[in-house]
Amino acid sequence: MGPATRIAAKDLKLRIRDRSAFILGIFAPLVLAFIFKLVFGGVFGATSLDLRFGAVDLDDTEVSQSFREILGDLDSEGILALTDYDDADEAEAAIEEGQIDAYYLIEPGMHAAVEAGEEFAIKIVGDVDAPTSTQIAASIAEQYGAGVAGVQLSVATSFHSLDGPPPPESAAWGQEAAARGASYALTDVTTETRQLDGTTYFAAGMAVFFLFFTVQFGVIGLLEEQRDGTLARLLAAPIRRTSVITAKALLSFWLGVISLSVLILATHFLMGATWGPPLGVALLAVAGVLSAVSIMGLVASVAKTPEGAGNLGAIIAVILGMLGGTFFPVGQGDDLLSKLTYLTPHAWFMEGLAEISGGAEWRAALPAVGALLAFSLILGSIGWTLLRRRITA
């Protein structure tokens, strides 16, 4: 066991004894994820891969049936559940009763319009409480429309459930859907809009959010040693100075991995979270922890006191957590937020999980893992350099 490992082992023992790492690293995220699931689980559950669509084919021709077949294929693949209805009233009643999230309305004349090269609309009516599902429904229809000249989409939300007008976003969805080009493949569209189920979403969100607080215990320990006078004794020992920094980073890494591992297992077995293939989850977890260690190491390198580092770290953790979508989904559109979110490790962690939690193989997480490792390399190098300069000054 080298000096760095010995120092890290000592620090781990101290953290276990004062229980602070347990509270912030395991207890708090577990409880919050559970509470969030209870409070928001229903809402966000509807935006998961549990897509329930209806179809009303009033045209009932070869052309309309081709679209119906595409939906049927997706139903067969388990991507969505499709129910046919005879008319719009029946389908809207199904939305009101919560049986489906959205339905496609193909009105008479589609075949003739397509043959004549005229424009035609497939209407998508969605539940106002299931905006993401409605957007996915629109995307699927758009893909179909991209291959069939002249077909347009119009999207509306069912406002019966709210006794009010449809939200303004519904018009935007329709415009957005109509404006999109034909460059997407059908499978790509469904992958892009894949979401974590509610339980997994909050479990992962809280895990990665609190991860940044947990790893702080390691790197901030360097400032605590400096404050308490023990750093002088460590630096006077016959070990390399960088061993002390390595030890703190190592402790942060251990705490992060332990925290995430316990949370992943606990939320899987106790709350039914579906994280995805173990190898992909492990890669994401390790890369996520490394990125958290590098960011908090950078924070420790610029702070003057442990208290200052704790406060600054908390502010950064909250900002990155919210921007990264650990509390609420962000960045589903093309707005600025959707771009900014990818400046956070949280967003990449969540996206990586979303890629693999639905049954994709572990390799689907590699882009997110790569992004997280890039965060780690760049920010970690800066933090390491500053910390090294600090203890050798």
Added chain:
Amino acid sequence: MVKNFGDITAVGGVGFTIEEGETFGLLGPNGAGKTTSISIVAGLLEPDAGEVVVAGISISPASVAGKAAIGLVPQDLAIYPDLTATENLSFFGRLYGMRGEELSKRVAEVLEVIGLIDRKDDLTKEFSGGMKRRLNIGIGLLHRPKLLILDEPTVGVDPQSRNSILESVESLSAEGMAVLYTTHYMEEAERLCDRVAIIDEGTFKAEGTRRELVSIVGGRDRITITATGDLSRAVQAAREIPGVFEASHSDQGLEVLADEASRLLPELLRRLAAAGAVITGVEVVEPNLEAVFLHVTGKALRD
């Protein structure tokens, strides 16, 4: 050694040697440059100029081997409150390469030396200030260093613990360990140190044994005798005693300057009485480092 922090010269060119079994004291007020000096010696700071060699090995912040020859007892309590005394000692012992039975035996020895063997399994946060100070010292001497550096180890310690710490330092020196001791307590420097350097504003103002330093200010003992009777005859009688440098009288009694007051005192009192003086009180004041410090720095030592 020279060390500057920006425009401030913390250590402005000091140098000294310490032999095995010798205790060398750095005596000076707070901010005099004591801690900066020992930080350079311990390899915590890189000097802007100069070199430190301990047991033949050059010391710098990057040197690993040389640091093994040094034990540091920082002024701050450099112990972990949530570890037991044994755990604290074992942790630092391992950093110095000690393992297994050697480590266990040495930890037990040190706990015995510092008087904490009965509290070895208690968390140190439950210790008194004096016990923590003793453990702080114990960690420094655990690996049997060639040079033990103690930076004001008795600051904030109760008299009983202070005495225990001073006894420990005396015994370490007697065992052959070189000790570098910083303090701003005059009596500690006088009791412990074979040689003392008076440091102020980053430079040595004087250096030597206690007697050498005292000689700077004339090094004579002052005997104040409260007496009545024929004091003029008494002064004359005192001046006739070999070893008496000067004698004078006032209404209250006599003032006598001598080289070795303790040796002369019986003869002096006998002769004064024979000359007609009625003696009611005697006080002997030996010249101390306080006077030397005042002389070489122009100011008094203070906390």
